[in-house]
Amino acid sequence: MKLKILSFFLKKKEFPVLFSLTLFFLVFSSFSSRFATLENIASIFSLTAEMGIVVAGITLLMVAGEFDLSVGSTYGMAAVILVFLRLMQINILIAILLALGTACFIGFCNGIITLKAGIPSFITTLGMLMVIRGLIYFITQGYIYKLDAPPLFYKLLSDCLLGNFRISVIWFIIITLVLAVILSSTKYGNWLMAVGGNKEVARMLGVNVFRVKLITFILTSFMAGLSGIIATSRFGMVMSTFGEGMELEAITAAVMGGTLLSGGYGTLIGSFLGTIFISSVKSGLILIGAPAFWYQTFVGIALIIAVIFNSSIARRIIE
């Protein structure tokens, strides 16, 4: 019976990240009494929220068997568009819609180029990462620009609700739950898993592979844009490096959460936990007074261990 329960948990996609997260919390709580406090957990969640929204989008794309390395640039571009439109006195709602529209357009271009030209999305989005980042540098000229927005904007997107606990965490949780339901309980979610699992079989069974993938590219960019807007409201400004390096952290969080790099298999709840894990590492290392550069080493080791776990689970299922 005990073995059955253990085997049930071992086979869950979320198990490696849940195990790592628990272990990490236990170890770091013993090193620092401030680590497992409500205040610190609230601050971990608040730091996580923006990254988590990007991770949620990229998880769906990875389930569909594709990548998006341009999420960091899309995040930065949406923020830049919002701030610049506000500088031009454009209505905040229109500015948000145009910033999100631009993000969707980037996703559309990623999708169309990848699917029509038949090149790997890794390459398309790597190119897009550079194109958009270059545009951001060109628009901002390397300067910092302050955001001018009505109080309601900050209140709805980034204000603190209770202590360090920001409202963006609520958005993060809602988005994760909505996308989790979409993935597991809608036709689109079913088709997403199918095109990532075997796109030829999916096509032969009548699934519109092109449309499913294109929608997912757009959705991923939309999430990156939304996250960029939330981050701008938290910082109250934008700069040219906004979102740089985010893409690899987002993919790391998704993979740690049990999403397979090969596609067809993934979970939003796992990605949620993966994002929390990465933020916890940051916070934990700071609290125990470790030098900041240990962060990447730690995340790297955790990523490799998680991937070993994930592939062994997938292999066990296939065998």
Next chain:
Amino acid sequence: MNVKGTLMKAVNISKSFGKIQALKNVDFQISYGEIVGLVGDNGAGKSTLVKILSGVYQPDEGEIFFEGKKVSLSSPAIARNLGIETVYQDGALIPLMSIWRNFFLGKEILNRKFFVKTLDKKRMKEECASYLGSIGIRPLSLDKEVAILSGGERQAVSIGRAMYFKAKLIFLDEPTAALSIREAERVLQFISEVRKAGISIVFITHNIYHVYTVADRFVILERGKKIGEFNKEEVTPEYIMDIIRSGRVK
């Protein structure tokens, strides 16, 4: 055999991939309730013909008629809606998806919750369990990934899926190729069940002995051309093998 007239007819089908002519002016037809063995060597054009008749490829030339009407099979979804299903060698299933999700893939049952259409998981699982049970397949759990099924079980799930969706015509593309002798026998038994249900079948294979036991008629392709067509009583398996080997009708 209970032949009641032509179910599908393809006339003058040609298809090229770049400079390679995969099919050249091929005519093909199948009647209601008939089992046709589509045989030929590697590269004969069998799979290309099946993919054209199931909407995966579009022909360069030729016309297709289904139940007397001219049709344009521009996608597999259109073919499936007409009642044309295809079962491939690997069962056309997604290994990391659960059995019930695979069973209904492309034809999911939906219900409306809070103005949103969601999967009716309960009904899909019940229907899948009841149908697979009725044809003798009882997997441990429908939530298990298809990867845990044996090759024969995967074929059975695929054929069962086609029957569940009231297919009028099923293309079986090398259904016994990767199976053990016992599993192949089980799939052949399955095909007999399908015939009893009055569904037409096109059985594509290398193994003439497998198709000979169940087919009513044989169509032989060679390098993209139809080189022979025989009723079962006119030929022996050895004779068909001889034609495939030599590439011509003696």
